[in-house]
Amino acid sequence: xxxxxxxxxxxxxxxxxxxxxxxxxxxxxxxxxxxxxxxxxxxxxxxxxxxxxxxxxxxxxxxxxxxxxxxxxxxxxxxxxxxxxxxxxxxxxxxxxxxxxxxxxxxxxxxxxxxxxxxxxxxxxxxxxxxxxxxxxxxxxxxxxxxxxxxxxxxxxxxxxxxxxxxxxxxxxxxxxxxxxxxxxxxxxxxxxxxxxxxxxxxxxxxxxxxxxxxxxxxxxxxxxxxxxxxxxxxxxxxxxxxxxxxxxxxxxxxxxxxxxxxxx
Amino acid sequence: xxxxxxxxxxxxxxxxxxxxxxxxxxxxxxxxxxxxxxxxxxxxxxxxxxxxxxxxxxxxxxxxxxxxxxxxxxxxxxxxxxxxxxxxxxxxxxxxxxxxxxxxxxxxxxxxxxxxxxxxxxxxxxxxxxxxxxxx
Numbered sequence: 001x002x003x004x005x006x007x008x009x010x011x012x013x014x015x016x017x018x019x020x021x022x023x024x025x026x027x028x029x030x031x032x033x034x035x036x037x038x039x040x041x042x043x044x045x046x047x048x049x050x051x052x053x054x055x056x057x058x059x060x061x062x063x064x065x066x067x068x069x070x071x072x073x074x075x076x077x078x079x080x081x082x083x084x085x086x087x088x089x090x091x092x093x094x095x096x097x098x099x100x101x102x103x104x105x106x107x108x109x110x111x112x113x114x115x116x117x118x119x120x121x122x123x124x125x126x127x128x129x130x131x132x133x134x135x136x137x138x139x140x141x142x143x144x145x146x147x148x149x150x151x152x153x154x155x156x157x158x159x160x161x162x163x164x165x166x167x168x169x170x171x172x173x174x175x176x177x178x179x180x181x182x183x184x185x186x187x188x189x190x191x192x193x194x195x196x197x198x199x200x201x202x203x204x205x206x207x208x209x210x211x212x213x214x215x216x217x218x219x220x221x222x223x224x225x226x227x228x229x230x231x232x233x234x235x236x237x238x239x240x241x242x243x244x245x246x247x248x249x250x251x252x253x254x255x256x257x258x259x260x261x262x263x264x265x
Numbered sequence: 266x267x268x269x270x271x272x273x274x275x276x277x278x279x280x281x282x283x284x285x286x287x288x289x290x291x292x293x294x295x296x297x298x299x300x301x302x303x304x305x306x307x308x309x310x311x312x313x314x315x316x317x318x319x320x321x322x323x324x325x326x327x328x329x330x331x332x333x334x335x336x337x338x339x340x341x342x343x344x345x346x347x348x349x350x351x352x353x354x355x356x357x358x359x360x361x362x363x364x365x366x367x368x369x370x371x372x373x374x375x376x377x378x379x380x381x382x383x384x385x386x387x388x389x390x391x392x393x394x395x396x397x398x399x400x401x
Contacts, residue, residue, distance in 0.1 A: 004371060056346040064352040067344065122344055123369055126331040192341055194295070194354040198319050201340075211337045228340060 001133055005123075005140025010147060012120040014221040016044075017152035019112045022178065023105055025159035025171045030089060031098070032105055040106030044113025051114055052121045065193040072189050074115050075182040079240065081108045082179040086172050086248045151218070174222070176244045181224020183240040187233045188226065201228040295321040295354065300376070302345065303327040305367060307376040315383045319356040326350070332374060336365035339378070356380075 023037060051058075059067035085104035088097060124141070127133055162170030190196040204227060210216050211227040219225035226233060298320055301308045305328060314320050326332055326345040333344045334351065339358075345351040355363075358380045367374025 004369070008368065055344075056349060059344065059346060059351070060349060064350060119344070122331050122346075123333070126347075127369070130330070188340060192343065192353055194319065194321075198354070198357060200357060200359065226340065227337075 001136045002140050002143075005137055006144045006147070008123050009120060009141055009144030011217055011221075012116050013144065014148050014151065014217070015116045016109075016113050017148040018155060018178070018222055019109060021152035021156040022159065022171060022175050023109065025156045025163070026175070029163075030085075030101055030105075032101060036102040036105045037109060039102075040109030041113060043106065044110035044117065047110060047114040048117035048121065051118045052125070055118055055122065068189045068193045071115060072186050074111050075186040075189075078108055078111050079179045079182050079244075081111070082175055083244055083247050086175060089169075089172065155222075172248065176241070176248060177223050179244060180237055180240045181220075181222065184224035184226055184229070184233060184237050187236045191230070191232070196232060199230045199232055202231045202234060204228045295319055297321045297323060300324045301327060302332055302367065302374065305330075305332070305370040305373040307365075307367070307374055310376045311379055312376070313379045313381050314356065314358070316360045316380045317357045319354055322353045322355055324351045324353065331369065333368035334365060335368040336363065338363040339365060341365070342368075 020037065020041075023032070026032070027034075027037075055067065057066075058070055062069060081104050085101065085108060088101045088104065124137060127137065159171035159174060162174075167173070187196065191198050206227045209219060209225070209227065211220065211225070216225060216227065224237075229237075296315070296318065298312050298314060300312065300322060302324065312322075324334055324343075324345055326347055326349055329347050331344055331346050333342065334353065335342050339355050341353050341355060343351050343353055355378070358378075360380050360382070363378040363380065365376050365378065
């Protein structure tokens with residue numbers, strides 16, 4: 001039960017901590033105040049509680065596909081918000097643009113907390129009533145939180161390092177890959193409810209990184225890694241990535257490879 | 266930047282139209298298979314489905330706690346609320362064994378989907394493999 005709680009917490013909450021790490025790593029570049037993140041987090045928790053209250057009703061809508069449709073809509077909105085947020089990087093610092101940035105960052109964080117937090121809350125509250133599991137659940141959450149914080153701190157410093165030494169927009173690029181990962185998850189959900197036509201998986205990457213391994217979970221949370229995608233999933237992912245790169249005008253800033261080489265040497 | 270935004274909007278509309286056109290091709294009726302979850306066990310623990318065919322899996326949760334149907338082999342993940350049902354489409358799959366489990370109770374809630382030729386399914390249709398107390 002303890003290990004399962006930790007694993008479930010990691011699989012659902014790691015995404016939240018990763019988004020937070022990415023936002024913190026580009027905070028200074030985007031002149032983003034910490035208050036935007038606080039507001040986003042609080043709104044997210046509030047929305048999570050509301051969604052948790054109605055999720056069983058929503059999931060039964062549209063012949064039992066309501067849950068998938070909700071996640072599809074949220075994932076698409078977050079993808080668009082990330083693109084819009086990254087687009088504001090070079091906008092002139094006027095009051096209107098600043099409030100747009102605040103809104104995008106807070107909305108991204110709030111929606112991610114709402115979706116991912118609800119999934120864990122279903123498990124946490126569902127098993128709360130069982131005898132002798134309350135302590136285990138709490139210990140599991142504490143351990144999971146510790147691991148998530150450690151990973152997010154490492155990710156944040158890694159992004160800052162890449163920004164400084166390798167390519168000035170590395171963190172933004174990682175954020176874009178994260179957004180495309182959401183699109184990949186969306187395709188999976190649409191295949192699951194038979195909205196998109198299924199084809200056979202085109203390749204199986206389980207021999208390189210198993211999807212249920214620690215690295216697999218990490219890559220799934222960060223880039224929406226799928227070890228056995230179909231041709232449709234790859235097509236949608238590549239399209240989403242090209243649209244994102246085109247809209248964000250990446251790569252635009254000079255590479256800092258020479259500095260990277262200096263650091264390595 | 267304005268040109269970018271117009272192109273982006275056009276691309277979004279085109280993608281949406283293509284998706285909707287594609288979606289109409291999959292409105293066909295699918296073969297249905299029923300799975301029940303009781304006492305954190307899947308019944309039947311083994312389901313046989315035909316190869317290269319998309320099928321509909323209806324899962325009933327008879328427990329008082331939620332469960333999450335999960336399968337790395339099938340690329341499927343869905344929460345099933347207490348005393349509710351969930352619908353998942355799987356396939357088309359080549360012949361083989363595909364494992365699934367309940368993410369909230371992975372030690373007990375386990376099962377397998379066997380993709381076998383239609384003839385084998387018809388021969389063994391009567392006795393669905395029973396679940397054991399300790400799992401599949």
